[in-house]
Amino acid sequence: MTRFVLYGSPHSLPTYKVALMLRLSGAPFSFRYVSFQKGMHRTPEFSALSRWGQVPVLLDDGRIYLQSAAIVEHLAETLGRFQGPDPAARQKVREWMYWDVDALFPPVFNCYGVQLGQRGLLPIDVEPAIATYHRQRAETALSVLDSHLAHRDYLCATGPTIADRSATVTSPSPKSARSM
Numbered sequence: 001m002t003r004f005v006l007y008g009s010p011h012s013l014p015t016y017k018v019a020l021m022l023r024l025s026g027a028p029f030s031f032r033y034v035s036f037q038k039g040m041h042r043t044p045e046f047s048a049l050s051r052w053g054q055v056p057v058l059l060d061d062g063r064i065y066l067q068s069a070a071i072v073e074h075l076a077e078t079l080g081r082f083q084g085p086d087p088a089a090r091q092k093v094r095e096w097m098y099w100d101v102d103a104l105f106p107p108v109f110n111c112y113g114v115q116l117g118q119r120g121l122l123p124i125d126v127e128p129a130i131a132t133y134h135r136q137r138a139e140t141a142l143s144v145l146d147s148h149l150a151h152r153d154y155l156c157a158t159g160p161t162i163a164d165r166s167a168t169v170t171s172p173s174p175k176s177a178r179s180m
């Protein structure tokens with residue numbers, strides 16, 4: 001039996017973050033597709049796994065892990081991969097991970113929603129002023145990322161850590177994407 005089981009959707013960036021971490025760490029895993037269209041995330045079976053009804057969910061030897069950033073941190077620790085070389089680097093890794101959750105991912109995700117609505121792919125209608133607000137916040141966060149990477153290859157250390165992976169998946173800046 002496979003140690004890791006990942007519940008998620010191919011349309012979900014947070015799912016992709018966890019899948020990428022597993023793949024790059026060489027950890028085999030089974031994937032269980034949770035279809036939003038079929039409302040699978042609202043079933044009692046899925047609610048028993050995910051208290052917020054969200055993907056991704058990771059089972060590690062049957063134990064449930066939620067929230068992509070927390071899951072990736074768990075994997076880094078348990079697999080001993082991409083944690084950073086020392087305590088100071090690991091502290092920086094946590095800071096960048098939380099900054100991603102706080103400042104980078106939300107506006108990028110909101111811009112994605114705006115685009116899906118504008119292209120008629122989802123019934124989302126966002127006021128132009130709100131769309132501009134999301135876009136400006138995304139551009140500000142991306143410029144922070146780009147300026148931090150202007151003179152270094154990785155965010156926290158001389159090699160890649162989960163912080164690079166997280167920021168790159170949220171929104172590839174040319175430099176961080178190249179360095180992975």
Ligand SMILES: N[C@@H](CCC(=O)N[C@@H](CS)C(=O)NCC(=O)O)C(=O)O
Nearest residue numbers: 012013014053054055056067068069
């Ligand atoms: N902060 C969460 C976000 C998870 C999330 O937003 N998942 C979305 C798919 S991308 C979801 O399951 N949405 C279904 C819902 O909220 O009803 C994480 O990083 O795991």
